[in-house]
Amino acid sequence: MTTATANKVKAPKKGFKLDRQMIPTLAAVVIFLLMIIMGQALFGTYIRLGFISSLFIDHAYLIILAVAMTLPILTGGIDLSVGAIVAITAVVGLKLANAGVPAILVMVIMLLIGAVFGLLAGTLIEEFNMQPFIATLSTMFLARGIASIISTDSLTFPENNNFDFIANEIKIIDNPKISNDLSFNIGVVIALIVVIYGYIFLHHTRTGRTIYAIGGSRSSAELMGLPVKRTQYTIYLTSAILAALASIVYTANIGSAKNTVGVGWELDAVASVVIGGTIITGGFGYVLGSVLGALVRSILDPLTSDFGVPAEWTTIVVGLMILVFVVLQRAVMAVGEKK
Amino acid sequence: MTDKTPIVVMKGITIEFPGVKALDGVDLTLYPGEVHALMGENGAGKSTMIKALTGVYKINSGSITVEGKPQSFNGTLDAQNAGIATVYQEVNLCTNLSVGENVMLGHEKRGPFGIDWKKTHEAAKTYLAQMGLENIDPHTPLSSISIAMQQLVAIARAMVINAKVLILDEPTSSLDANEVQDLFKIMRKVRDSGVAILFVSHFLDQIYEITDRLTILRNGKFIKEVMTKDTPRDELIGMMIGKSAAELSQIGAKKSRREIKSGEKPLAEVKGLGKKGTINPVDLDIYKGEVVGFAGLLGSGRTELGRLLFGADKPDSGTYEFNGKQVNISDPYTALKNKIAYSTENRRDEGIIGDLTVRQNILIALQATRGMFNPIPKKEADAIVDKYMEELNVRPRDPDRPIKNLSGGNQQKVLIGRWLATHPELLILDEPTRGIDIGAKAEIQQVVLDLAAKGMGVVFISSELEEVVRLSDDIEVLKDRHKIAEIENDDTVSQATIVETIANTNVNGKEA
């Protein structure tokens, strides 16, 4: 009997299995490198150490948000509240810092506030059947509203009670010219840790695998006896807490914040995730792709400005570049599928 | 027997859905070390009973005790934790993940750094091997294996949990004889280790082969619990359908072969039709009024060939003549326009449109051929829906229910009705009797014969060689994605002939 089965089941072709899902992410790597090379060839500043340094330092927050956004998107959900959570945690954080609460405690409180919004989103989704898009849209409005009720001032850290230690740049290579310095700060380190955490979480924990399963088919995941509900809570809690973390890194970096910070960041994060090869309907994708997506997204703006694109055209060009990107990805994938 | 203490006792289980009482005071008792079958027609409530036990549905009244403890599970996770492993009727796996991941989901082997993938895949391999899938690399994407193999993967997954109760809802409906034997071997092993197995199947042979005890349901009501060996078939059938077995329509003898007149043009004449990687070029003639059976083992390419004939996949070689005309069947729409219809084996993903009503599901293909802006007049639509629900005995006879709320077998009947409504000249049926109860199976087989008698060309794909042999005029035998033989089905041909052909012919058509 078993022999009969054996002879008809052929081993699948080698190499096929791994590549197909990786292709969009690999495409992101290639295109990112191409963009850097193009920038360098035309404008000569894109491989300066200073440029690379500030690419990471200025976008540590976006990398964190992209990782945060990857989780809900992998399940076919979305978290639209991340930008607003950055705003509310930043406003509360700075208020507290100005009231003399020690910086470390302020950070803990910021993370807790993030957690509260994550929990609220999770509850609305799991207990009241709201779709993630709507639930997090509501928490987005709520967070932004509360932030502006608390304060619409531009808040700055007091002199001796701030998050400077996160922002202070550590120079690895200190050239006489700042544009040739290679530096990083704790914010970048935090982003790096978040990325590693995201990778381990998604690929080496059962909760992470459940996230992929939910993205494949929620009802299947439920019937397979996976802890779907708990996982959903975990996802929205994690993404909200990571948004609060992004807020800490961002406010530390610029030393000030206000209620309007983070408008539209959720869409930047979604764009990063998608550019990185994660499918918006869930099930496929990688954290590392999202990180690359964030870098690609970040480099679009300087490119348009260097190309001297007329003001009215900038958003069109940015849109077109993302479009070219996803179309290319699609083409690469189509070729991969044919093979 | 009775000295054993039962492991699961369900008493007076009642479940109501809006408008239907799916279960009405049903009892079920499972004993360790026994295979217990739930018997009943399509829609009798078997799957619902299983879902009540595992907490998918909430019960309206009744009690469930597992190992003496009253339980009300809040979902399959709880049931699993209590030692109940379940394979549901529709394959419920994640097509975005690999085979190995699906087997081990939630039970991945862990090392110091979280999941240890090497160990996990090794474990997956052993479980797959148990199901006769030793040659499938656990890294293979689930989406690339056939629905039948997915069924085996789902069973392998159930093995991972060291269960005290194993529930298998129609696990054999898409397997061929070999796989069924493999599965039974495992079931016996598991049973002998003291596990209680709950089994659902519409194949009486299988029931008598593997089960110890039966619980019979009819229309959501508990009829009787009996020991298998004490219950003759007739009596069992009688209890299931509520009338005597003799009244059941039976298709006895093998169909006599339709003679092809010399010079007669085939309805469909296919030359060198193939698609790289799925099926090698095939020549095929199908005449009006002829039933052509496709036989072969799991993954031999029967489905793929059927899909090419329907244009569900685009062929990359070959010519296709239909009704004497050269046609280019590039998509299902063109196929339907040319009066070719195809009923899929993958009911859930490619068949039913779950949230639409039964009525809409029956009408939709006909509507699509008429075009969006040419709606079927209400009267005509009502007549069509009535006709096919009646003819195929769809239960409940309520056309306005979402099709996803029908039992598996009834969904299948609705789908067949959908294709008949388009009045095809060539009807390709891929596993049409899968999950259909014994009564309805005979009815569907009769429908096939009637259609052929009226001049329709029928392609009949089934894993049950018995029905292929009984219904077909010609049998195309496939192996490893090649057509290896074409057998004219006369009285000398039997199941054994085909099995021999498969075993003894290699893909070049030569004797092995």
Place this chain on the structure above:
Amino acid sequence: MAEKAKEEGNALVKKLLSNNLTWSIVAFILLVVICTIFQHDFLALSWNDNTGGLAGPLITMLQESARYLMIATGMTLVISTAGIDLSVGSVMAVAGAAAMQSLSNGVNVWVSILIALLVGLAIGCVNGALVSLLGLQPFITTLIMMLAGRGIAKVITSGENTDASAVAGNEPLKWFANGFILGIPANFVIAVVIVILVGLLCRKTAMGMMIEAVGINQEASRMTGIKPKKILFLVYAVSGFLAAIAGLFATASVMRVDVVKTGQDLEMYAILAVVIGGTSLLGGKFSLAGSAVGAVIIAMIRKTIITLGINAEATPAFFAVVVIVICVMQAPKIHNLGAEMKRKRALKAQAKAVAA
């Protein structure tokens, strides 16, 4: 007999309670009540000789709701196919810009309107082509179009907020947004007529069913002979066209396009309206009537904010609270609360009986 009547009554109540539309209407009435408490003449209507129509808070609310009705209708169809159209707000701006710019360049008003509608349709077609032919994901495709659309509006007006209020002969367009038909705001009447037309088109032909089929199970639909690509293309095109009408309503109301503000964030409102109306973002069954009620509720929420004099700072939070309350009211868990408790009690009693 009486028993049966009562049972039937109960069934009806149950059906009503589990219907999203019921809860949307309840929410709407609640908002009106709240407004009336704050402003006693909220429901009062008067005749305004200046405009030749009714005047009063409800009338301005209806006037504003016209644009939401348009984009919510298009959005409903798109969402039904399991897609999403984030570009409607930007399309409004583009269409408005096209109309205002051509008007102020001396183009005839009717031609201007036509240009605006065609531009919206064209953008919708591009969305549709990208989604259906190239198979791009709707979310990202329309997100790109949302970005690019703003740019296109700016290119059309060279970054200005073109004002056509003083252009001679602009009356027909002005009338669309500000005029009255039998005392009722013309734009509201037009919007309702269009919604009804779309509804008839969907339900009297097979279009609605096919859109739903594609949204529920695209592969299965393809196997029935439906061409999902055509359907996808169609819904995005319709959505673009209706967004252009909404853009005309929004800009003609003041005869001025604001390249940044016109239609800003309105895609979110449209999605909210659709969901409040009972169409799932996962696609499938849709209800245009539900979306229409949803659209009016959105206008009503905004009216409530003005009426209650809620601070600018607090408006988003207020909005969020109202939306959450409506969605929670619609949650099956809440409707079934009574039945669920009864069921649990019964089971408990049974368990006790068994134990005893």
Place this chain on the structure above:
Amino acid sequence: ACGSSSAGGSNDGKKTVGFVAVGPEGGFRTANENDIKSAFKDAGFDLVYSPTQNNDQQKQIQAFNKFVNDEVDAIILSSTEDSGWDDSLKKAAEAEIPVFTVDRNVSVKDADAKKAIVSHIGPSNEWAGQQAAEFVNKNFPDGANGFILEGPAGLSVVKDRGTGWSDKVASNIKVLESQSANWSTDEAKTVTAGLLDKYKSENPQFIFAQNDEMGLGAAQAVDAAGLKGKVKIITIDGTKNALQALVDGDLSYVIEYNPIFGKETAQAVKDYLDGKKVEKDIQIESKTFDAASAKEALDNNSRAY
């Protein structure tokens, strides 16, 4: 390509200036940025323009840091926010790139960062708010009721214009309600219609709209309610459309927020790079208009925007 040369065209000897801008938003903003761009072009600079989206300060910071990195010769900063620039300015100081803030001043704590800023060029928002208050004081010596239409909550322009108003407004002037209309004509119309309904009995007599766009919307609502002329509308910015409306009697008073200071900015940059001394604060004069002066301004076609 590396080394001392800067991003743009230092190969042809032109100086490169980076412009961290807000982006075209119509009205004031477009006029302002176009003016700066053309003024720098006329003055022989190479201007690299970098707008943001949604008033997002983060994108501005990124652009600023990129300019520092590109080693441009000077940076023009038209910031969306007044704080949060310390780190970037410090980098500019280290790279010895002079920074000129335009329109909105930035507040800086760090001493190093302060050094980077050479000069601020722009009109005053508080002044504009004060003018509005004074107009109302003068017109309604016996007191009056009215509304304020604000921009989006939290922008510093909104605050500054509001502060200017409160600083000067007389105690018998009562603001019945302040509502945000998001700088938008269309929203202002809806909001105003609602407010007029709600406060019919309070007899509102003025509306202070924080920009022209909203003022024009308010005017239409007032007109529709049959109150044209009875409610005085005051706006800030001074676009042509607003002046025309002023002439037509739809508006009552327009306070200019003069966007035309490209020449002054270019001059300041040039002077500084030539080693001349530049004033720390270059205030741009703005005017106020009533119907008569508006007509005059329109007639002699002196308005560029």
